[in-house]
Amino acid sequence: xxxxxxxxxxxxxxxxxxxxxxxxxxxxxxxxxxxxxxxxxxxxxxxxxxxxxxxxxxxxxxxxxxxxxxxxxxxxxxxxxxxxxxxxxxxxxxxxxxxxxxxxxxxxxxxxxxxxxxxxxxxxxxxxxxxxxxxxxxxxxxxxxxxxxxxxxxxxxxxxxxxxxxxxxxxxxxxxxxxxxxxxxxxxxxxxxxxxxxxxxxxxxxxxxxxxxxxxxxxxxxxxxxxxxxxxxxxxxxxxxxxxxxxxxxxxxxxxxxxxxxxxxxxxxxxxxxxxxxxxxxxxxxxxxxxxxxxxxxxxxxxxxxxxxxxxxxxxxxxxxxxxxxxxxxxxxxxxxxxxxxxxxxxxxxxxxxxxxxxxxxxxxxxxxxxxxxxxxxxxxxxxxxxxxxxxxxxxxxxxxxxxxxxxxxxxxxxxxxxxxxxxxxxxxxxxxxxxxxxxxxxxxxxxxxxxxxxxxxxxxxxxxxxxxxxxxxxxxxxxxxxxxxxxxxxxxxxxxxxxxxxxxxxxxxxxxxxxxxxxxxxxxxxxxxxxxxxxxxxxxxxxxxxxxxxxxxxxxxxxxxxxxxxxxxxxxxxxxxxxxxxxxxxxxxxxxxxxxxxxxxxxxxxxxxxxxxxxxxxxxxxxxxxxxxxxxxxxxxxxxxxxxxxxxxxxxxxxxxxxxxxxxxxxxxxxxxxxxxxxxxxxxxxxxxxxxxxxxxxxxxxxxxxxxxxxxxxxxxxxx
Numbered sequence: 243x244x245x246x247x248x249x250x251x252x253x254x255x256x257x258x259x260x261x262x263x264x265x266x267x268x269x270x271x272x273x274x275x276x277x278x279x280x281x282x283x284x285x286x287x288x289x290x291x292x293x294x295x296x297x298x299x300x301x302x303x304x305x306x307x308x309x310x311x312x313x314x315x316x317x318x319x320x321x322x323x324x325x326x327x328x329x330x331x332x333x334x335x336x337x338x339x340x341x342x343x344x345x346x347x348x349x350x351x352x353x354x355x356x357x358x359x360x361x362x363x364x365x366x367x368x369x370x371x372x373x374x375x376x377x378x379x380x381x382x383x384x385x386x387x388x389x390x391x392x393x394x395x396x397x398x399x400x401x402x403x404x405x406x407x408x409x410x411x412x413x414x415x416x417x418x419x420x421x422x423x424x425x426x427x428x429x430x431x432x433x434x435x436x437x438x439x440x441x442x443x444x445x446x447x448x449x450x451x452x453x454x455x456x457x458x459x460x461x462x463x464x465x466x467x468x469x470x471x472x473x474x475x476x477x478x479x480x481x482x483x484x485x486x487x488x489x490x491x492x493x494x495x496x497x498x499x500x501x502x503x504x505x506x507x508x509x510x511x512x513x514x515x516x517x518x519x520x521x522x523x524x525x526x527x528x529x530x531x532x533x534x535x536x537x538x539x540x541x542x543x544x545x546x547x548x549x550x551x552x553x554x555x556x557x558x559x560x561x562x563x564x565x566x567x568x569x570x571x572x573x574x575x576x577x578x579x580x581x582x583x584x585x586x587x588x589x590x591x592x593x594x595x596x597x598x599x600x601x602x603x604x605x606x607x608x609x610x611x612x613x614x615x616x617x618x619x620x621x622x623x624x625x626x627x628x629x630x631x632x633x634x635x636x637x638x639x640x641x642x643x644x645x646x647x648x649x650x651x652x653x654x655x656x657x658x659x660x661x662x663x664x665x666x667x668x669x670x671x672x673x674x675x676x677x678x679x680x681x682x683x684x685x686x687x688x689x690x691x692x693x694x695x696x697x698x699x700x701x702x703x704x705x706x707x708x709x710x711x712x713x714x715x716x717x718x719x720x721x722x723x724x725x726x727x728x729x730x731x732x733x734x735x736x737x738x739x740x741x742x743x744x745x746x747x748x749x750x751x752x753x754x755x756x757x758x759x760x761x762x763x764x765x766x767x768x769x770x771x772x773x774x775x776x777x778x779x780x781x782x783x784x785x786x787x788x789x790x791x792x793x794x795x796x797x798x799x800x801x802x803x804x805x806x807x808x809x810x811x812x813x814x815x816x817x818x819x820x821x822x823x824x825x826x827x828x829x830x831x832x833x834x835x836x837x838x839x840x841x842x843x844x845x846x847x848x849x850x851x852x853x854x855x856x857x858x859x860x861x862x863x864x865x866x867x868x869x870x871x872x873x874x875x876x877x878x879x880x881x882x883x884x885x886x887x888x889x890x891x892x893x894x895x896x897x898x899x900x901x902x903x904x905x906x907x908x909x910x911x912x913x914x915x916x917x918x919x920x921x922x923x924x925x926x927x928x929x930x931x932x933x934x935x936x937x938x939x940x941x942x943x944x945x946x947x948x949x950x951x952x953x954x955x956x957x958x959x960x961x962x963x
Contacts, residue, residue, distance in 0.1 A: 250339045257287040258673045264294060265622055265671075275306045280532065281319065282311035282570060284605035284635075290615055292322075293633050299326050312337070312577070313570040315602050322635050339580040342542075347444065347592040348428050352435045353462075354454040358442040364450060366443045386786050388579035427594065447472070448543050449481055450534065453488065455588060459541050460521055463586070466540025467522040469530060471545040471575050473564045475501050478525045482711055487524070494519055499711050500526035512536055528567075531574045531669045535581060542579040544572060546591040552609045555645035566591070605636045612638060612646035613676040617655060621670030622660050627660075638762075652840050652926065653680055654963070671791050672784070673701055681775050681837025682784055684924070685830075686793040689822035691785075693743055693830050694811045699780040700742040701900060701912070705883075707745070707771040717768040724748070724767055725885050733827055736892060736915035739834055740827065740884050749774050750809045778810045783885070785812045835898055835916050836924035840940065843872045843897040843910060860907075870897060870910075875940050881909040896921060896943075905907070918945050 246253050256525065257278075264270065271530050272695060277520045279867050281288055287438040295307045309319050316332045325362025350356070390835040398569050420436045424869030428436060442448065452470065459468055489495040496516045500509060508911050513536065516522045524536060550569065554564045569573070572589060583822050589596070607615075609791060616627050624630045653676055664672065665683065672679040678698045685694030709717050725734050725741045745767060752763035764771045782803045789798035794816045803811030813821055823829050835842075846869040858870075860877050867890050871877055880887045886897070892915050900912035926940030930952045936946045937952040947955070 257285075257291050261287065261291060261294075261618060262673060266747045269298060269302060269623065270305070275308060276306065277308040277310060279310045279311045281315045282602065283532070284603060284607070286606045286610060286615060289605055289607045289634055289636075290618065290619055292635065293630065294622070296326055297624075297633070298321055298488055299323075315570075318602075318635065336705075337577075338582050339577055340582070342562075342576050342580040342585040342587050342914070344576060345586070345588045346596065347442075347590050348435060348439060349433055350451060350455050350588050351438045351442075351588060352431055354451065355434070356438060356447075356451050356454050358433065360441055362445055364443060364448045365441050390612060437714055438593065440603045444591055449478055449484055452481055452543065452545070453484060455543055455590075456485070456489075456523060459586075464543065465521065466583070466585075467524060467727045468541040468543065469524045469526060469535060469539045469578055469845050470543045470545070471534060472525060472527060472545050473549040474527060474562070475860065477545075477547075478527070479712075480712060481525055489523075494521055494861065496520050496522045498522060498524045500524055500530060528571070530578060532569060536578070537582050539578055539581065540583060540725055542545035542575055542584050542587040544587060544589045546572070546589055546595070550609065551716060553611050555642040556637070566595070568840045569602045572596075572599065587607075605634075607631075607634060607638050608636060611649070612642055613649045613653075613655075614674070614679075614841050616643070616646045616650060617662075617666065617670040617676055620656070621667065622866060636690075650676065653677065657678070659931065667791070667792055672787055674698065675783070677837045677841075679837075681833060682788065683753075683793060684833045684836045684838065686788055686820055688792070688829060688833060689820060690818050690824050690830050690833060691788075691794070691820040691827060692824045694833050695781045695784050696743050696746050696777065696786060697739045697834060698832075699777040700739075700746065702780055703773055703776050704776065706742070706770045707883075708768045708770050714767070720767045721885065733831060733893075734914070736886060736889070736894075737831065738912045740831070741885050743830075744771055745933050746774060746777060754807075754809070766834075781810060781812055785816050788816075804957050831914060831916055832924060838898045838900060838914075839921070839925040840873075841899050841901070842921070842925070843870050843878060843942035844869055844943070844945075845892050845895045845901065845915075858963065870906075872902070875902070875908050878908040880913060883910045884911065884913045886913045886915065895916075918943075922955050922961060923959060928956055 259274070271278070278288060278291065278295075283290070288303045292307075292309070293636075299305060300306065307323070316334075320330040320332050345353075353394075412844065420433050423442055424436050424440055427441065453945075456468060456470070463617070470481070472481065478501055482497060482499050485495070485497055489497065490528075498511045500512050512524055512526075512534070515538065522538065524530070524539070530536065544567070548563055549562050549564050549568045552561050554561070576587040576589075579587050591599075593723055612631075615631075617628050617629050618626075628640065631637055632641060632933060644740070647660060649739060650666065653669075654663055655669050655676060657663055665680065668683055669676055669679040670698055672682065674682075678701055682691070682694055682698045685691045685698075706715070707721055721741065724745055727735050734778075735742055746766070748770075749760055753760035761771065763769070764774070781801050785794065785798050785803070786800055788794045789796070795815060796815075803815050804810070806814060808814060813824070860879075866880055869877060870880065880889075880897075881903070893913050894917040896916050896918070897910065898914045898916055899910035901910075902907050903911060921939050921943060922937065922945070925943075929938045929941065930936075930949070931938055932949065933945075935946060935949065936944045937947050937955055
């Protein structure tokens with residue numbers, strides 16, 4: 243963006259950059275073509291951009307839009323654009339990958355001789371027993387004659403290929419009857435495989451079968467790396483630990499986890515070439531679907547599962563759900579095996595389950611909060627939000643749009659009539675989450691900009707705190723060491739946001755010392771230098787944007803900050819007025835509160851004291867000493883990744899959080915403990931209740947206060963608003 247000039251003919255940019263240009267140039271004058279790549283990913287900004295570009299076509303007859311992807315639903319996009327144009331041509335370009343042979347669950351069971359014992363954790367309705375039948379590899383009956391290509395012979399051997407497993411398989415063969423419908427559905431497969439298909443629960447990730455299949459490939463096939471797709475870090479750790487106890491490098495295996503929370507060094511191992519005779523096994527999330535290419539992968543094992551964030555506008559809660567991949571994603575995963583030679587892909591779902599898969603991944607616009615998107619629509623003057631989003635390829639629900647409007651009113655970004663407030667107009671000019679945008683605007687007003695920009699940058703990227711597979715306890719201890727108080731009044735131990743700030747400032751100070759001190763610091767505290775550098779770049783961009791919209795005086799330019807020899811250059815560039823109170827941590831915490839409210843929880847009595855037995859039991863199961871409630875959800879838990887997890891006591895009664903996620907419980911992530919003053923000054927509507935001698939925030943959080951003090955707060959609040 244910063245490199246373009248009058249001589250520029252082609253500009254490569256992010257979707258966000260183009261959307262910002264549309265704010266000042268709604269018809270993109272001087273632009274003849276816009277090429278949008280990877281449209282199959284259906285991320286929020288891409289779908290939003292396509293609405294704007296499609297609406298522009300009738301107004302710009304000379305304008306062309308090209309939507310590209312390797313696995314796109316071409317008919318869906320062609321029909322979408324045909325609604326405003328007479329014709330939408332589709333161009334198909336053949337790929338250049340090598341052929342890939344595909345297999346399904348039934349083929350994997352047949353080849354490995356895997357047996358799923360009824361009652362095991364991998365059986366339908368099993369759900370408990372860990373003493374499962376394992377796999378009958380010593381006596382497997384696989385010749386692999388299936389619907390696809392013939393698999394190479396059954397697996398015989400390995401550390402668990404014992405006589406006992408053969409006896410289990412034989413006993414199951416004799417006891418279970420093969421359903422004739424199953425036999426008709428899967429012709430050509432052995433009775434043992436058909437019985438296993440009747441028993442196995444496809445909804446569960448079968449780590450035993452994964453191990454059996456990896457061993458089968460290593461025994462029966464030529465050299466080549468194996469890429470295993472798993473839904474998340476928890477599953478990667480489970481399989482990694484299982485394989486590490488069974489497969490060592492001495493046996494010819496190199497196990498490599500691949501996930502965004504791992505260190506750069508661990509991720510770079512993915513691209514390394516193992517010594518002769520050693521087979522590389524990469525355990526990855528869908529980061530390996532499109533983001534990276536591992537050249538020596540010949541074999542792909544697809545668990546068929548993916549974790550996606552789902553947002554429920556009714557409960558205002560995001561939940562990380564594990565579900566089936568789409569057919570398009572399965573094709574992407576298959577394609578990872580055919581990059582350098584003929585490949586093989588083993589999908590661990592049956593042919594029956596494959597027929598039930600969705601064709602394409604659900605669009606992000608249908609499963610995430612829409613606050614920032616609604617702000618953008620209002621800032622671009624694109625009309626009624628609901629009507630505009632109704633023109634999306636696949637529109638979001640009315641409930642999600644309503645909830646976004648409510649959230650913007652809670653942030654004071656729109657008024658009761660739905661129009662942008664002055665605050666909302668400024669928030670819309672910042673390409674960040676609405677809450678983060680409000681936070682940095684308040685920081686500029688209250689003179690604590692530099693530390694809040696660091697926190698905002700950290701909230702806008704993935705966490706810089708790493709959790710290496712073999713050093714998880716050490717990484718947690720290092721993070722807690724960073725949070726250790728340096729004085730009796732230090733609030734850092736009770737705030738993930740302050741720990742993040744301290745980690746970043748420490749890294750910048752180490753960088754100034756030179757001689758690799760920054761690398762040593764990052765290593766000591768298990769920090770990702772790559773993420774810290776991303777935070778630096780983002781922090782500088784935020785500062786530059788604030789100057790452009792008039793919240794910071796003087797010229798604040800990226801290149802000047804990059805040349806600075808003092809830290810990241812932001813403090814010097816933004817000046818004294820914007821940072822007059824940068825060292826006042828209570829103020830910093832209050833500004834964070836201004837941005838994150840109404841994401842607040844109440845810390846109540848210690849578990850077991852003045853609480854019900856059920857509350858105490860919940861707190862104990864969550865590993866916390868207090869009962870913590872939100873207004874909507876009731877009792878919640880602090881996420882184990884938070885510095886406040888398992889904290890024996892808190893010095894205030896309220897807990898800010900960046901997000902809440904539903905897994906086994908409702909967890910609060912990235913938390914900070916705050917007192918009552920930040921809530922009264924920066925949170926929701928304040929009401930003085932004369933008859934009760936209290937002041938109440940949002941008709942929920944009530945404080946006892948003398949009438950004179952309550953009225954004073956009310957007046958202060960009206961001045962701030």
